[in-house]
Amino acid sequence: MAKLILKNINKQYDKAVNTNAVTDFNLQVKDGEFIVLVGPSGCGKSTMLRMIAGLEEITSGEFYLDGKLMNDVPPSNRNISMVFQNYALYPHMTVYDNMAFGLKIRKTNKKEIDRRVREAAEILGLQDLLNRKPKALSGGQKQRVALGRAIVREAELFLMDEPLSNLDAKLRFQMRAEIAKLHQRLGTTSIYVTHDQTEAMTMASRIVIMKDGVIQQVGTPKEVYDFPENVFVGGFIGSPSMNFFNGEIVDGRFISEGFDMKVPDEKLAMLKAMGYVNKKVVMGIRPEHIELQNGEVGACYELLRAKIIVSELTGSDMLLYSSIGPQEFIAQVGSRTIVSPGEEVLLGFEMDRAHFFDFESGKRIKAYDSKQLADAPEKAYAAEPVLRYV
Amino acid sequence: MKQSYFDSMKNREKVLKAVNFILLCFGSLLFLSPLWWMISTSLKTMKEVMSFPPTFFPKEWNWDNYIKTWEAAPFDLYTINTVTITILVVVGQVLVNSFVAYGFAKIPFKGREVLFAIVLSTMMIPGFVTLIPQYVLFANLGWLNTYYPLVVPAFFGSAFNIFLLRQFYMTVPNEMIEAARMEGASHFYIWRKIGIPLTKPALATVAIFSFNGAWNDFLGPLLYVNDENLYTLQLGLQVFKGEMSTQWNYLMAGSLIVLLPVILLFFFFQKYFIKGINLQSGGK
Numbered sequence: 001m002a003k004l005i006l007k008n009i010n011k012q013y014d015k016a017v018n019t020n021a022v023t024d025f026n027l028q029v030k031d032g033e034f035i036v037l038v039g040p041s042g043c044g045k046s047t048m049l050r051m052i053a054g055l056e057e058i059t060s061g062e063f064y065l066d067g068k069l070m071n072d073v074p075p076s077n078r079n080i081s082m083v084f085q086n087y088a089l090y091p092h093m094t095v096y097d098n099m100a101f102g103l104k105i106r107k108t109n110k111k112e113i114d115r116r117v118r119e120a121a122e123i124l125g126l127q128d129l130l131n132r133k134p135k136a137l138s139g140g141q142k143q144r145v146a147l148g149r150a151i152v153r154e155a156e157l158f159l160m161d162e163p164l165s166n167l168d169a170k171l172r173f174q175m176r177a178e179i180a181k182l183h184q185r186l187g188t189t190s191i192y193v194t195h196d197q198t199e200a201m202t203m204a205s206r207i208v209i210m211k212d213g214v215i216q217q218v219g220t221p222k223e224v225y226d227f228p229e230n231v232f233v234g235g236f237i238g239s240p241s242m243n244f245f246n247g248e249i250v251d252g253r254f255i256s257e258g259f260d261m262k263v264p265d266e267k268l269a270m271l272k273a274m275g276y277v278n279k280k281v282v283m284g285i286r287p288e289h290i291e292l293q294n295g296e297v298g299a300c301y302e303l304l305r306a307k308i309i310v311s312e313l314t315g316s317d318m319l320l321y322s323s324i325g326p327q328e329f330i331a332q333v334g335s336r337t338i339v340s341p342g343e344e345v346l347l348g349f350e351m352d353r354a355h356f357f358d359f360e361s362g363k364r365i366k367a368y369d370s371k372q373l374a375d376a377p378e379k380a381y382a383a384e385p386v387l388r389y390v
Numbered sequence: 391m392k393q394s395y396f397d398s399m400k401n402r403e404k405v406l407k408a409v410n411f412i413l414l415c416f417g418s419l420l421f422l423s424p425l426w427w428m429i430s431t432s433l434k435t436m437k438e439v440m441s442f443p444p445t446f447f448p449k450e451w452n453w454d455n456y457i458k459t460w461e462a463a464p465f466d467l468y469t470i471n472t473v474t475i476t477i478l479v480v481v482g483q484v485l486v487n488s489f490v491a492y493g494f495a496k497i498p499f500k501g502r503e504v505l506f507a508i509v510l511s512t513m514m515i516p517g518f519v520t521l522i523p524q525y526v527l528f529a530n531l532g533w534l535n536t537y538y539p540l541v542v543p544a545f546f547g548s549a550f551n552i553f554l555l556r557q558f559y560m561t562v563p564n565e566m567i568e569a570a571r572m573e574g575a576s577h578f579y580i581w582r583k584i585g586i587p588l589t590k591p592a593l594a595t596v597a598i599f600s601f602n603g604a605w606n607d608f609l610g611p612l613l614y615v616n617d618e619n620l621y622t623l624q625l626g627l628q629v630f631k632g633e634m635s636t637q638w639n640y641l642m643a644g645s646l647i648v649l650l651p652v653i654l655l656f657f658f659f660q661k662y663f664i665k666g667i668n669l670q671s672g673g674k
Contacts, residue, residue, distance in 0.1 A: 054572075055568050055572075075568075076575065081572060082568075084569060085565075090566065092584075092587040102575075105574045
């Protein structure tokens, strides 16, 4: 069990080049949290994890584990266990020996080792594989052994570096649930790195979204999904991605190329208050907040005529790749919809759920400032317009 | 019946195989002929060895040449001496070079590449250039007429073996080392428990090379060892080389006996060359 404090952490690989792999990383992790670091490749998330592990030096900043400064503690003395993407099992040892390795180093007595290894094997369903060598295991089984090796140590902190990337889609789905279950059972503070936003959304207690070594947003999956701090987070979290339209706020309407629509009163008031009238903004709306309309219209929908380019059935849903004039976007509708490419349809935009971003900085325009959010997030979110869940 | 394309391909393959087989047989006979000449000489009488034209097969098979050879000098003692030196050299070469190679491959430290380049550059210096300085050094240390000059250098690494083992260590994924570090293992422990088992094929190669070197070393013992009680087998064989004449039959018999362990070792360790360990962390 552990609390982490990461304070102004920077990582610079080459002092001459003067570019940071991680810049001014600040995060406090509560005991038992499951933190997911997510971002595109090269965003510094793995580097951050390796600094916590002690495998990379922290260029500047402080890392505290349970109040103890860890910057110069070697990885072997940190009591942190880590799961690697390629499992990193020892090929010449059996599953049992792989799991017992760390305990043997710590000179745990044989009975205790045996008890812990068998317990971990039971949790992970590895009882029948204890005498096998890694070569004789499937990808999913190897991943389980790697997890087992991490949990037998009963370390204070689990680190996982893209542990599911080498598995096929179905197995990844399964292991995702298993890791979540494992975390619920053990309650060990965990930090998990992935580039897959679905993994982040489904597993995390809090998500840290990174880009170019800088934190873009920290929040629960729901927070980052419903209130993305900027265009990057809006586009990165959620699949299919959020649709973005460039435009201007004029006379209470959002004017974009090829169409314009009314901005709901609450949003308009907020935009006015923040001084965005007659200014360029970016409007973002998720595909599931655009619906196909046939006559009856809800109050908050803005109707627009759009042309279907292509429709894609994902099973439970249908994605309509549509266009209004030169602008293309995706609408996510029910799977029973019948439309054909080239057809003109009426689409309803649920504008209550739309977000407006500053055109220059890409930051979401909101009524409160970030200081308020940091001090009292509950209050800050209360200031958000009440959402209508349909 | 018309021959199909596949039939003609099969026939072609058969012919090719036959040609290959004949060529290889011829080649191996060529390479085996000196060995046969050794065996045949070792079984002849001295008179037959010197006779002209030389005989390919001995007229009389004098198997007791071997017993006479062994009894001509204290070869039992020489064997013990040689075995002692060889074991020490092999142990030293395998352990020390493996340890150094692990460091060069897996522990990042400042100046590592430069240091490694310096180690490699020692390979460029011909052994004979350092022969006299080395002799002077060992003489000053008072190590003449002891095994120290033959054994101690083996515990100070050799550039070629370090290079060979380092290349092998490079194929061990870094994550494996990092995983062990995270679990609390020291580098020494990782080298012992993970490094050595995973580099077994390369270690076997190093062991064979250094065995060969130590076992067949003639110049080293000749330079540093004067006391007949400290003689190795290679020095011992010199008893058959007189100033006037050489007893070729006994020399060949002795050489064959001395050669035997080397040949056996190659047969025994051959599988290590072929096998190799899948280092992809139990991957495919």
